Amino acid sequence: xxxxxxxxxxxxxxxxxxxxxxxxxxxxxxxxxxxxxxxxxxxxxxxxxxxxxxxxxxxxxxxxxxxxxxxxxxxxxxxxxxxxxxxxxxxxxxxxxxxxxxxxx
Amino acid sequence: xxxxxxxxxxxxxxxxxxxxxxxxxxxxxxxxxxxxxxxxxxxxxxxxxxxxxxxxxxxxxxxxxxxxxxxxxxxxxxxxxxxxxxxxxxxxxxxxxxxxxxxxxxxxxxxxxxxxxxxxxxxxxxxxxxxxxxxxxxxxxxxxxxxxxxxxxxxxxxxxxxxxxxxxxxxxxxxxxxxxxxxxxxxxxxxxxxxxxxxxxxxxxxxxxxxxxxxxxxxxxxxxxxxxxxxxxxxxxxxxxxxx
Numbered sequence: 001x002x003x004x005x006x007x008x009x010x011x012x013x014x015x016x017x018x019x020x021x022x023x024x025x026x027x028x029x030x031x032x033x034x035x036x037x038x039x040x041x042x043x044x045x046x047x048x049x050x051x052x053x054x055x056x057x058x059x060x061x062x063x064x065x066x067x068x069x070x071x072x073x074x075x076x077x078x079x080x081x082x083x084x085x086x087x088x089x090x091x092x093x094x095x096x097x098x099x100x101x102x103x104x105x
Numbered sequence: 106x107x108x109x110x111x112x113x114x115x116x117x118x119x120x121x122x123x124x125x126x127x128x129x130x131x132x133x134x135x136x137x138x139x140x141x142x143x144x145x146x147x148x149x150x151x152x153x154x155x156x157x158x159x160x161x162x163x164x165x166x167x168x169x170x171x172x173x174x175x176x177x178x179x180x181x182x183x184x185x186x187x188x189x190x191x192x193x194x195x196x197x198x199x200x201x202x203x204x205x206x207x208x209x210x211x212x213x214x215x216x217x218x219x220x221x222x223x224x225x226x227x228x229x230x231x232x233x234x235x236x237x238x239x240x241x242x243x244x245x246x247x248x249x250x251x252x253x254x255x256x257x258x259x260x261x262x263x264x265x266x267x268x269x270x271x272x273x274x275x276x277x278x279x280x281x282x283x284x285x286x287x288x289x290x291x292x293x294x295x296x297x298x299x300x301x302x303x304x305x306x307x308x309x310x311x312x313x314x315x316x317x318x319x320x321x322x323x324x325x326x327x328x329x330x331x332x333x334x335x336x337x338x339x340x341x342x343x344x345x346x347x348x349x
Contacts (some may be wrong), residue, residue, distance in 0.1 A: 020192065
């Protein structure tokens with residue numbers, strides 16, 4: 001039975017975090033400074049996810065070497081992103097680079 | 106692009122690489138769930154009702170280690186706390202929607218959907234239907250997660266070496282593609298560099314704490330630098346700065 005409580009508790013914990021700001025949105029005006037600060041959330045959180053994923057692909061071992069396909073693919077993604085600013089093209093070239101590098105090495 | 110239906114499909118389409126990136130994790134979760142000590146019903150409920158990849162894995166690990174359910178719930182709260190940053194960031198856009206929209210959009214909010222939805226909201230066009238784009242991403246991510254959990258639960262043993270396929274790189278590639286257009290000024294670049302570096306330094310912290318702290322460090326850096334560039338303070342108030 002404790003499994004039921006666990007699932008219910010996990011659901012409530014997760015949903016309440018996701019819903020809280022939406023739920024009180026009508027009563028809540030964010031201070032302008034906070035709204036400005038929040039514009040930094042997308043690049044900050046995505047980089048905080050990507051950098052460890054690329055440099056520590058298995059979560060343990062540092063892979064700063066050029067044979068690391070994650071690092072090579074990420075380099076291609078940044079380069080193509082800057083060059084073309086086209087999301088799909090960026091993803092496809094990075095994936096291609098990643099798999100080619102993995103296959104070649 | 107402004108009609109609800111085309112927004113919905115655009116959201117689903119733009120989430121495709123992220124859906125692909127989630128495939129191995131969903132299958133691995135399903136594969137490990139029962140041997141890790143979850144009942145079939147609980148494994149399905151994790152994906153269907155909780156719907157939070159990292160938290161599901163961490164909770165499974167705790168169940169395997171024999172943790173009590175209140176500890177698992179508490180840990181889930183900590184692991185998913187980063188979603189508060191997402192829902193707060195989306196708040197100015199979601200505010201206009203009725204509760205019947207806000208409830209499902211909150212339930213389905215994930216790292217991936219946040220990334221594509223906030224990008225769409227920051228697009229300069231004034232489409233009134235951007236929430237349909239958000240919804241399209243949600244539905245695709247959710248259905249894929251259920252399907253992959255199911256695949257893992259029933260066929261996981263027949264899909265060996267899934268981790269080594271490298272599908273997880275699709276997520277990094279997409280996130281980089283979303284980040285690059287933000288990097289147009291020094292505060293944004295500083296925020297990205299500081300959060301990436303901090304995330305690397307703190308990656309060993311449990312329960313995604315490193316991710317939250319790194320994000321906050323990046324946000325604070327960008328925001329403070331932005332203010333400082335707009336109104337540089339007198340040199341004497343900054344001990345280590347040289348006077349201009």
